[in-house]
Amino acid sequence: MDYTPNTIEPKWQKYWQDNASFKASMDSSRKKFYCLEMFPYPSGKIHMGHVRNYTIGDVYSRFKSLSGFNVMHPMGFDAFGQPAENAAIKHNTKPDIWTRRCIDAMKEELKKMGLSYDWDREVSTCDSTYYKWNQWIFLKMFEKGLAYKKASSVNWCPACETTLANEEVIDGGCWRCHTEVIQKDLDQWYLKITDYKERLLEDLNKLSEWPSRVITMQTNWINKSKGVEIFFKVKDTDTIIPVFTTRVDTIFGATYIVLAAEHPLAKELIKGKAEEPKAQEFIKATIAKSSVVRSKEDIKKEGVFTGSFAINPVNNEAIPIWIADYVLMEYGTGAIMAVPTHDQRDFLFAKEHNLPMRVVIKPQDKALVVEDMQEAYTSGGVQVNSGEFDGLDNETAKEKIASWMEDKGIGKIQEHWRLRDWLISRQRYWGTPIPIVYCDNCGIVPVESDNLPVELPKDAPFTGEGGSPLGKVAEFVNVPCPKCGEPSRRETDTMATFFDSSWYFLRFTSPLCNDLPFDKEQAKYWMGVDQYIGGIEHAILHLLYSRFFTKFFKDLGLIELDEPFKKLLTQGMVLKDGEVMSKSKGNVVDPDSVIKKYGADSLRLFILFAAPPEVELEWDDRAIEGAFKFLNRVWRIKDNLIEKLDSNTEKALHKAIQKVTQDYESFKFNTAIASLMELVNVIYKTGIDKNGYLKLLVLLSPIAPHMSEELNSLLGEKDAITKKAWPQFDKEKIKEETVNIVIQVNGKVRANIEVDSSITEEDLKQLALGNDNVIKWTLNKPAKKIIVVKNKLVNIVV
């Protein structure tokens, strides 16, 4: 009988479903294991990235389950978002209909992969039973002052007609449609994630099982830096311009000041000056450009003189005040002190506009002359031209100048954080309505939590143009004020979808809970997520937001833990011909067609065997055949089972159990598969008995679950393979009586001997010295030194 995955696989998928093989229930007598892969956006079709992500999670999950853990392995859909709106417009349907269809299609494909999900826990963020709790969480945040409204200039995508968080702007374009982003003033809802910045930074220390690069990226994102806010007085006035710097050691070299075009003082300073008309025009032109466009490196650093001067408080020098496009209002105080000799941006600007320069830090061993400088000197060195601080090294000077300025009241030591508040408003239809009402009498009024959910109207008109579709639905917008009952208007913005995905892992613990976002008892048992698996592209935003929400829930008393994800694996991308698979490059391999041809087991095997999980994986059409061939090889063993296992094969089996177990545990699936292949190669030479074969099948079952179940059942086993126990290896059986010892002379391998593993060091030395080849290579020279590494090698140095 041949191996026919197309008949075997649906059969076992049905069996698992009918027998609720992967249903997880709380059982405090058993050790739990919560294995989670990042839930997908339901595009309707899975791609190889999904296959890789979910196969890794599935193998680990099945391995943990066979090892005795009470495993929870849920799956759901991150179903709100803009593509549904675009698709609905394109296909003349409605986002919810389109999304539900996509979810069904995608679920079918996921099931065809044979993934061991507890589908009873499925959640879709577009269900009102889910987004009701988004609204509840939002109201709690509003109550605690963590959700607030701010009128501000925001990134605006003209194509999507929606605001974007800075984090969502990629290379000056919208992260989804790549249209160039412009600036627009809107009243926006923000979440005050900055209230949690200390904890978000501090608690990174607790995440010892996260990849260090993700920790580094988060640290840099939150980025705490120490510096000094310096007070520059505008000459002949009482106006103060505060300026923040991390390089206070360069303060004596400040030769001008630069304000952002948006700086509130900019217009005031130019008033009545000869420079006013030119400066006015510059300000207007600069504000029109978005921050992202302005931040492009190739843009020339433009600026105008304001006609005003500032007094440098450390030496009372009057220095010119400029306005320039390279200074951004959002950072620091929106004004900088420029030190062209020691900052490259200032250097270029000063050269361009002929501004003065002065060296205040010079290298240890030589002089630094302004006229000879081709670029700013940004390294450390010795203070010069810095008054009483001359001669100090600049790091010491930094400390001393800072406290000296603070004592004199001309500066203030400050912490500066890079992390900013999180903009969650979207002028979109397909998202969670923000549960807020605007009343002429009462102002901003939260919807009563008893009246949640604020349902998304099913038939809002949207064309993709002209702002919020919800604003056009009268019966949605016009409601009585929850406080005074007078006619008022609902908020028509919806929430960014990152909100939805910031707590779904908690909802999985009790997806039907209807009095809180999640059940406290269930969450206490199942949380935190023992293993989280997903793409490196989520290393900052999604993980940071999820950490923020978790800390917020802790503060509400809903959970006890600080961090949601104990262990994190970031899988590498799937490439074809050295490039990321993408529709635009036309190099996409459709998983479904591979499953049709070779079966899900072969696809799973290939994707794990081709590379370790963390690194990029190169798709290879031929190697998938190799995976299929290997499964056939395992399949055929069933026809040639022998009665009695010989001791060498038995040893090979036990060694494989040891190696495969270790490798699964540490996500080294590629080498685990290699060991299984080696074992199969041995079996082809010597044969194996039924008992040994069954063990091999259990070892293989996390990777090729369908075939393993089929063979297990063909051999007459009553229990499904998912109910079996993980094989244990016997230490006695893998004990080696003899070991191979490498003999080196001066570090070069010259001989190889087989010795009893209990041999003493002295005997081994003598044996090595007496070896013919060793004698040949030592040429009777006396050994200067002999290094013996137990059970491995002898190195004779002559």
Added chain:
RNA sequence: GGGCAAGUGGUGGAAUGGCAUACACGAUGGACUUAAAAUCCAUUGGUCGCAAGAUCGUGAGGGUUCGACUCCCUCCUUGCCCACCA
């Protein structure tokens, strides 16, 4: 510009201080077959050699060590993330 990875046969990769290239793909040869496919077996880093064997070899150069793909320094290349963050 900053940060983080990575660089090993024709290819994917293995080895984290101790026999470099496990396992697989591909290739070549053989067995089976009327034949092909499938399957099974063997060979497969370079150079020299009939062979035994020698010698070179993990991006480049240096260092530490009895011994380095592995640790350290300098450089090169590629990828990813971030970026006028003051």
